[in-house]
Amino acid sequence: MKIIDFFKSIHVKMIFIFMLLIFIAIQVIGVIFTRELETQLEDNHFDMLKERADLLEYNVRQEMTRDRDSEEEPLEDDIQDLLQEFFSIEDSEVQVIGPNREVLGTSDWGNQDIVGQQSTNVRVERALLGQEDSPMLRDLETGDRIQVIAQPVDADGEVIGAIYIEASMENIYQEMEEINSIFVTSTVIALVITAVLGVLVSQTITRPIVDMQKQAKVMGEGDFSRRVRVYGQDEIGQLAESFNALTLNLKDAHANTEGERKKLSSVLTHMTDGVIATDELGRIILMNKRAEQLLRVDSHLVLGSSLPEVLRLSETLSPSDLYDYDEAILLDVSDDNHEFLIEANFSVIRNEDGPVNGLITVLHDVTEQEKIERERREFVANVSHELRTPLTTMRSYLEALEDGALSDEQLGPRFLSVTQNETERMIRLVNDLLQLSKMDSDDLQLTFEFVDISAHLRHIAERFEMLTKDRNIDFVKNIPEHAVYVSMDKDKMTQVFDNIVSNAVKYSPDGGIISVQMFTRSQVVDIEITDQGVGIPKESQEKIFDRFYRVDKARARNLGGSGLGLAIAKELVQAHGGDITVDSEWKKGTTISVTLPYTVNEKAGVNE
Secondary structure: OHHHHHHHOHHHHHHHHHHHHHHHHHHHHHHHHHHHHHHHHHHHHHHHHHHHHHHHHHHHHHHHHOOOOOOOOOHHHHHHHHHHHHOOOOOEEEEEEOOOOEEEEEOOHHHHHHOOOEOOOHHHHHHHOOOOEOOEEEOOOOOOEEEEEEEEEEEOOEEEEEEEEEEEOHHHHHHHHHHHHHHHHHHHHHHHHHHHHHHHHHHOOOOHHHHHHHHHHHHHOOOOOOOOOOOOOOHHHHHHHHHHHHHHHHHHHHHHHHHHHHHHHHHHHHOOOEEEEEOOOOEEEEEOHHHHHHHOOOHHHHOOOEHHHHOOOOOOOOHHHHOOOOOOEEEEOOOOOOOOEEEEEEEEEEOOOOOEEEEEEEEEEOHHHHHHHHHHHHHHHHHHHHHHHHHHHHHHHHHHHHOOHHHOOOHHHHHHHHHHHHHHHHHHHHHHHHHHHHHHOOOOOOOOEEEEHHHHHHHHHHHHHHHOHHHOOEEEEEOOOOOOEEEEOHHHHHHHHHHHHHHHHHHOOOOOEEEEEEEEOOOEEEEEEEEOOOOOOHHHHOOOOOOOOOOOHHHHHHOOOOOOHHHHHHHHHHHOOOEEEEEEEOOOEEEEEEEEEOEOOHHHOOOO
8 A cells, every 4th residue: 555655646756757758768869879870880890891901902913913033022921011001900810812722921910820821711712713702700719790801802804812801890899888888877877867856846845744754764774865854943843953963973873884894895805815704603604705716616605604614624623623723724625737725724703701703714825835845845855865866975985995995906096987977967966956046036148149050950960979979879860951040049059959969869779760850830940859769658758847857767867867957958948939848659769849939031041
C-alpha cells in the first residue's frame, strides 16, 4: 500500500516525467549521431588506406620497372624505404609482393623474416591475377576487426606485383565506445540534474512536515547531505532546525568513521606485504589485494574460510595453534613452472580485558631472498670445493718434496710440475670468478669493432688443428669464403670460441672429427661446433651453462675444467645480443650453436 501511495505522489510524477523526456531526447540524438559518425569514420579510414595504397602502388611500379645498375641498392631496400616513407600507419602492416609471390618488403619491423619468402595468402594470389579485394575481417586470435586491401601493381596492362594491406580498425571502434561512454555519462548527469530540479520544484508545493519525513528517511539510509528547509519559527520550524543540527552531527560522526575506514583500506591496499585478518575462531574476515596475489586466491571466495586451510597448513595446524607462533612460517606455494616461497608472521589481536579477538597474518614474498641465499651457499660450497682439491694436492706433493723427494732426480721435477699445474688451475679459477663478478656487477667493458667472422673462425680452427696433430683429430670447416662482418669484441668472442672448441677437443676421441660450420640468415649468423665425443644426457643439457655444473665431474677435473667456461661463454654471447644453445645425443656427440647479429658491410663484398 505504501509503495502505491508513493508512486501516486505528484513529486515522483514530476521527476519521472522530466527524467523520461531528457532520457528519450538524449538517446535519439545519441543513436543518430553515433551511427552517422561510425559510418563516416569507416569511410574515411578506407579512403585513407586506398589513397596510401594507390600512392605506394605508383612508387612501387616505378621502382620495379626502372632499369637498375649493379651498384645500386637491391630492390628490396628501395621497397623498404618506400614503405617507411609512404605507409607508416599505426596498427597496420603492408607487404609488397613480387610477380612470383615473393615478399619484397613489409612495414612490420618485427616480421622482417618473411622478406624473401613465398606468400601463400589467397588474396595476394587474386591480386596477382589482377583482381582487387577489399574485405573487412576479424583476427582469429584477438578478435580485432581488420580492413584488408589486396591491390595489384599494374604496368602497361601486366601485373608485376601486388600490395597487401592489413589495417586494424579497432581504434575507430574504441573511439566509438568512448563516445558512447560519453553519451551514457551525459545521460546519467542529465538525469541527475533533472531529478534535482524536480525535487526543487516539488519542494515549492510540499508542506514542511513532508520534508522532515523525507529527511528522517534519508538519514536512516546514511545520507546526511540533505537539509530541511525552515519555513518559520513556530514549533515545526524549531523541529526543522533540530533536524538540521542532528543531521550535521551525524554527518561529522559518519565522515570521521568513513575517513578512518578509507585510511585503513588505503594502507592495506598499497602495502607491499599481504595482510589477512581473522576472527576469534580463525575464520578470514579481511584480505588485502597483495595477499590475494601471493596466495593466488579471490578474497570473495575465501572469506569465512579457515586460515590454516587457505595457507595450506590444515593438515598440521589448527587455528588455535597459530596463536602460539612467535616465529615466522615459510610457506611453499610453488607450482610446476615457478618457485614461490612466502614467509608468514602471526600477531594476536586482544581486547583490553584480555580475551583473544582474532589474528593478523602478514605475508611476505621471500622467493628471491631464499633463492639468493641458496645460490650463495651453493657458490661458496663450489668455490671451496674447487679450491680445496688443488690445495690438497699441492700440500701432499709439497710435503713429499719436503720429505726428500726434491732431491730425487725423477720424482722432484714431476712433483714440481704437478704443483705448478695445480697452481695454474687455481689461477684460472680465480680469473674466471673475477670475470663473472664483473659481469654480475655490469662492470664488463666490451670494445666493439667490425670483424670478419669467416676469417676469424678459420683462424681459430686452424690453430686448434695444429695443436691436436698428435691426436689425429680432423677439423672439417664449412665456412663461407666471402667476408661476413660482425660487430663484436674480438678478444671476448675469441675466448668464447676457444672455450667451445677446447671442450670439443677435450671430449673427442683420438682420430675423431670436429666440425666448424657457419650459416648466414637475414639478420643473424649461426656458428655450429660439433664433436664426436661422449655427448650430454638430455636431463643435463639445460644445466651445462650453469656455473660450476659438469656432467662428468671426475673427468672434467682430470681435464682441468672448472665448470665456469660455458657460463662465461653464455654471458659474453648474450652481452653481444646473441644466443648460445646445445644439442647433444648421449655417446654420439655434441653441437654447440652460437647465434650473433651481423652487418652486411660494403667491404664484405656481399649483399643481403
